[in-house]
Amino acid sequence: MLNEQPAVDGIEKIAKETPDLTEENVQKLIELFPDVATEVRDPVTGEVVKGVNPEALLDRIGKTAGGGYPVARERYQFTWPGKRAAKAEARTPIAKTLRPVQQRSKNWDETKNLYIEGDNLDALKILRETYAGKIKMIYIDPPYNTGHDFIYKDDFAKTVDADKAESGDYDEDGGRLVANPESNGRFHSDWCSMMYSRLLLAKDLLTSDGVIFISIDDNESAGLRFICDEVFGSLCFVGDVSWQRTYSPRNDSQGLVNEVEHIIVYSKNPGWQPKTLSRTAQMDAKYKNPDKDYIEWTSSDPFAPNAVTHQGMVYAVQHPFTGAMIYPTNGRCWSFEQPQMLQYMNGWCEYELKDIDDAEQRAKVCGIASSEVRAGVKALVLIKPLDVSKAEAQVVYDRGHWPRFYFTRGGQGGIRRKTYLDSVGGKLPTNLWPYSEVGHTDEAKKEIKALFDGQPPFDTPKPVRLITRMLNIATDKDSLILDFFSGSSTTAHAVIAKNADDHGARRFILVQLPERTSGDYTDICEVGEDRIRRAGEKIRSNIETTNQQPNLDGKQQAVPDIGFRVLRIESSNYKDVRLTPDQFTQDDLDASIENERPGRTPLDLLFEALPSFQLEYSSSIATLTGEPFDGYTVFSVNDGQLLACFDANIPESLVRAMANHDPRPSYVVVAEKSLPNSAARTNFEEIFKQAANAIDGATKIRII
Template identity: 65%
Template sequence: MGRAAGQAARARTGTTTRRNTVSDIEKIHGITPDLTRENVDRLLALFPDVATEITDPKTGRTERAVDFDALRERLGDVAEGNRERYQFTWPGKREAKRLAREPIAKTLRPVKERSKDWDTTRNLYIEGDNLDALKLLRENYAGKVKLIYIDPPYNTGHDFVYDDDFSQTHDEFNAESGEYNEEGGRLVANPESNGRFHSDWCSMIYPRLLLARDLLTQDGAIFISIDDNESKNLRAICDEIFGESNFVGDVIWQKTYSPRNDSKGIPTETEHILIYAKQDGWTPKRLKRTTEMDDRYASSDGDPRPWSSGDAAAPGAATHQGMVYAIQHPITGSMLYPPNGRHRPFGGQSMLEIMNEWAEYEFRDIHDEARRAEICGVSPEDVRKGVKALVLKNPCEATFKAAQERYDKGHWPRLYFTNKGKGGMRLKRYLDSMDGKMPTNLWPYSEVGHTDEAKKQLKTLFNDSAPFDTPKPTRLMKRMLDIASDKNSLVLDFFSGSATMGEAVIQKNADDKGQRKFILVQLPEETTGQYSTLTEIGEERIRRAGEKIKSEIEAENAQLTLDGTPKKVPDIGFRVLRVDDSNYEDRRKLVDEYSQKDIDDNVDITKMDRSDLDLLFEALPKFQLPYSSRIDVLSGGEFDGHTVYSVNDGQLLACFENSIPESLVRALAAFRPRPSYVLVSENGFLNSAARTNFAEIFKQAADSLSGVTQIRII
C-alpha cells in the first residue's frame, strides 16, 4: 500500500499520535489537537456514566460522545426552565468558540535568513495569523508562559479587526441581530455603521483569549491594553474565560501628557490595561523603592538604622484574642491597651524581649476581661480567658526613673514611647526591612512613559523616522515585566505590533542579568514606506534595539577598572518562524478519496518546496520540545556522511533520508547519551520488514542499557 493510502486508512482529526500495529513505532500527524475531543474526554473521565456512541456522518466512524440528557440528570440542571439568566453573548459567539476548538493542519516554518543568532537565541518571532499561531504553540507551550501582554486592534470605527472563518451568513446574522454587512478579507474595517460593530470585535478576541489561557503557567497573568470602546465587553469576556475571581485589576495608564483640545466631549488622557490571573491569589511583585519613599526614614534617636514611626497594633482583635492585653508603661506606670479592634504586633515572647529592654517585665493575670472584651468586640462571657497582661516586675519610682534615663540615652528599642517617653506606644519600621513599592492601578506617564515618548524611541532607533504610528513605550512594558515576571520567565505578545515587548525583554535582562525569553506574533499587515509589512518593522526593531543595547554594554565594560565585573550581553537574537500550511498534503482525506493508483504507488505526500528543517519544526510540538531548542546537524564519521539532526544535545535524533540503511540505524541506536526520541521519514523504510527491523535494533540496544527510545515516523 502506498504512503497516501496508508495514511488515509489511518485518517483521524483528534489526537496527535497513534500506535502503529507494526512494531513499536508511532506515527505523528501534522494536525493540531481537536479541543472538542479533549473536552469530551475530560467530561467522560469525570462522569463515565454519561458516555454514548455516535456515528460521524462525515467519516462514518463510531466515536464516544457525551449524552447531554444524562449529564443534566447527573448534575441537576439548575438553569433548566430559567429563560432569564445572567449571561454575556452576541451574534457569532458560538462560532467563535467553535473556531477556538477546531484543529488545523498547519505548521511553523523556520526562516533562517531573516533570523538573528539562529543557533543560540531562545527568542521567537512568528509571522502569521495569531489564532493559528496560538493553536500551534498550545501543543508545546501549554502551561509555560508566565506573562502574556497583548495590545489588540481597538474598535474605534476606523481600525481593522481580524476577519476569521467563523463569520455568519447574512441570513444567520440577520436572524439574530436584524443587520448584516458584506465585508470580507483577512483584515476588514469595522465602522460604527456596521451592525456587527461590537460583535465582530468580540468574535475576534474571544477564541484567541480561550487559547491564550491554556498557555499561562499556574502563577501566570495576562495584561490587555484596551480603550473605552470595548473595555466593558472585554471585561465581560475575560470574566467568562479566566473567571471573575481571577480579575486582578483595571490599570489606568496615563498615555499622554498633552491632551488634544479639539477632542469632542471630554479629551481622553488614559487607556485601560486589564489584568487577569490564571488562578485566584495572584499578587504582583513589588516595584523598586523611590528616593522620595526612602527620604521618609531617619534616625531621630541615634539608631544606626534609619526608621519611620508605625502603628504598634494590628487589625483583627476578635480573631487574635490571645494578643489583646495591657502593657504597663515603663515610665508612667499606666496600663496601655491596643485600640478597639486591634491587637499587639508580635507574639508574646517577642513582646517580652522588647519590653525587657526598658525594664524587667513579666506576664501576670490582672482580670481585665471586660476591657479586653470591649477591644475584641465580644461579650465578657465570650472573651478568651486567662490572657495575661505584660507588667513591670517592680513598678516603683526607681524603675520609672531608670526607664526615663533609658529614653534620654537614645537608640530606643523597637517599641518606643512618644511625648518625651511619657506618651503612647509606637513601632519602629526600619528602612532595610521594608519591601518595595506596591503597584497601584494608576500608572502615570512619569513612571511608565507616554505615547510621544514611545514614538521618539522608535524614531531614534530608525534614524529619525518612526515606521509605526502607535507604539507603546518600553517603560510601560518593563513595568509589566517588573511586577509579573521572573528572571527566567517566558513572555508572549501575540499582537506584537512594532515589537516593543521584545525590546523591553532585552532591556530588562540587561538590567538584572535575567534570561527571560519572548515569543512575539504578528500578522504581516501591509505598510507604507521603507518596510512593506509590519513584521519587517518588528524584526528590524529587535535587531536595532539589540545591537544598541549590546554596544552600550560593551562601552560600559570598556570603562571598567581591573577589578570590575564586566556586564553580560543578553540574548539579543530571535528565530523567525512563519505560519504556513502543513508540510504534507491533507492527511485527513478519507480512503475513498484516493485512487487505485495512489494505493498501488508509493506516494510521497511531502510538499515539494519543504526542507528537512521544515519537517523537523513541524514535528517538535509532538515531542513537547520548544521551537527554541538547540539544533545541530550531525554528518560526521559516526553516521557515515548521512545527515542527522540532533535536538537539545541528542534528546531527539531525526533523519529524513529515503531508504535508511541498517548501518545508520545501528549508529542511531548506539548514539550517547541515549536519545529519548528518534524521528524518521516514512520514506526511510523500504517496506514493513525494514520498519520492524528498525524497531528491533533499538530494542536490542535498550536491553543492555536503561531507558527506551521512542521511535516515530512522520
C-alpha cells in the same frame, strides 16, 4: 501532545494536524460520565464515532443554567452573532506548521526567543501543543474596534447581509431597527468573535500563576470584560488599569478628552498577587533615624485589630517613665505576643509578668462582658521601684538606639512602634499608571524614532516602560512572555532591556500577521524583526561601553539574549493524505510514501515533528557529522534528547549509530521514506530493542 495516528508496523505515526479539541472534550465528558456516551455518524466521513447524548448529559448534571426551567429561559449572559462559531473555530484542528526562516533570524543557534509570522489564531493552536501551561505573562495590544474592517478575517467573519439576517438589526423589509448598524452590530460582533477564539486558546498557555494584560480603548472595554469573565472566570479578574497615555491632552476633542487607555488584567487562577515595585525616594523620605539605630525607621501604631479574637494579646504594659498602665485602644490588641513584648520592654528596664486582676479593663478593650474575657492573662509590670526603673529608662533614652517600642515626648508621652525601612518591602502597584512612571505615547514614538534613525516605520507603538511595569509585577527572571499582537515588537525590546537590567533570562514569543505597510518595509513583520535587531544591538553596545569603564572591580555585565528565531506559519510539510478509500487512485497509493510537499527541507520536517515530543521551538539543534553520518542529515535536538533523520532509504549502519548514540536518545523520528517497507521497519525496531537491552532505558520511535 499532537494526536497520534495508528502505528505503522509497531512504530507510532505522528499526526499532521493539531488536535481536535472537540474530540478531547467528548473524551473528557465520557470519562466523567460514561453513561452519556453514544455513537453518531460523522456527516463528512460517514464513519461511526463516539459522541455525547445531550439529553443524557443534562439528566446526569441534574440542573441547567436555567435552574431546571426550559433552556430558552432568560438568564444573565453576554452574546453576539457568531459567538458559537468563534468557540468552534478555537477547537477546530489545522494542518499547519511552523517553518524556520533562518535568513531573517538573529543568533539562530544560541537564542531562546521566537518571532512567528502569521495569523495568531493558527499560532496559538500550534503553540498550545508545546507551550500549554508554560507562559508566565501574556501582553496583547489587539486592533481597536474603530468601526472599520480589520485584517483578521476568520472563518466566522460574516458579510453585511449575513449579519443583517442574524443580528436582528433590520426588519423583514430591510428597514433599520437600530441607529448606525455598522458600528452597533457587525463590527462589534466580528471584533468579539476575533478576540473570543484567541483568548480561549491563550488561557491554556498560561502557567498556573500566569497573568494576561490586554490594552484596549473605551469602544470595546466593556465587551472585553464580559468575554474575559467567561474565558478566565470573574474571580480571576485582577483589575482595570488606567494608563495615562498622554501628558498633553488635545483641546480640540469632542466630549470628554481621552487621556487614559485601559489595560484589562486577568489571572489564570484566582488569588494572583503582583510583585511589589521598587520604592521611591519620596516613599523613603519619611523614614528617619533620630536615635541612631542601625537603619532608618518610621513611627507606627503599636496595636493590631481584632482584640476579641486575640485576647491573649490584650494586656497591660506599665510605662517605665510614668508608671501608668497602658492598654490597647478599644477593639485592638498589641501587635506582638507577650514573650516578644517582654523582650522589647526589658530593653528599657527590668519587667516581669504579673497578674494584676484587670479582667474588667481587658473586657472593656475587647468589647465583651468581664465574665467572657480570657482568664490568666498577666500584665507586663516593672520589677524595681518606679524611680529606679525611670532612671534606667532615661539612660537608654539619652544613649539612643531605643527598643522596638518607644515613648514619645522625651519619654513622657504615649507608646509607639518602630517600623524599619528594610522590613517594609516594595511599593504595591495600583490600577493607576501615570505617564511619569510608565511613559506615554509621545515617549514611545521618540523611542522608535531614535532606533530607526529618525524615520519611524510604525505609528502607534507602546512605550518600553509600560511593558516593563508589567514585567516587573508579573514575571520572574526566567519567565516566558507571549505577545500575539506584537506590532512593532515593544514587548521584545522591553524583555531584552529588563534582562540587561537585572541579569535575567526571560524569553519572548512574538506573533504578528504580515500586514502590508508603507515605506521601506514590506510588512509589519519586517518592522518588528528589525526593531528587535536594532534594540538588541543598542543594548549590547551600551553594556560593552560600560564594561570598558575603569573602577568596575572586575564586575562585567553580561549581554542578554538579543537574538530570535523567525518561524513562519505555513501549510503542513506533508500532502493531505486524509482521503477516504474511494478517493484514492493507484498513483496516490504509489506516492503515499513520498508524502512531503515540494521545496520543504529536512529542518522544516524537524520543526513539524518537535511538538509531538513536547520539545520547544527554541531547542538546541545540531547536525551530527562523521562516520557513519556522512552523506545523511541527522539532527540532534537538545544534545541527543531527540535524533531525527528524514532521508530516504537509510542504511542499517546509520540506524545502529542512532540506536547506540551517547547520550542515549529519548526519542527518534524518521520519515516514511526512510523505511520504505515492512522489513525495514521491523529491522529498525529490532535494532533499537537490542540497544535498549544493552543500555538502560528505551527509546520512543516515531514515524512522520
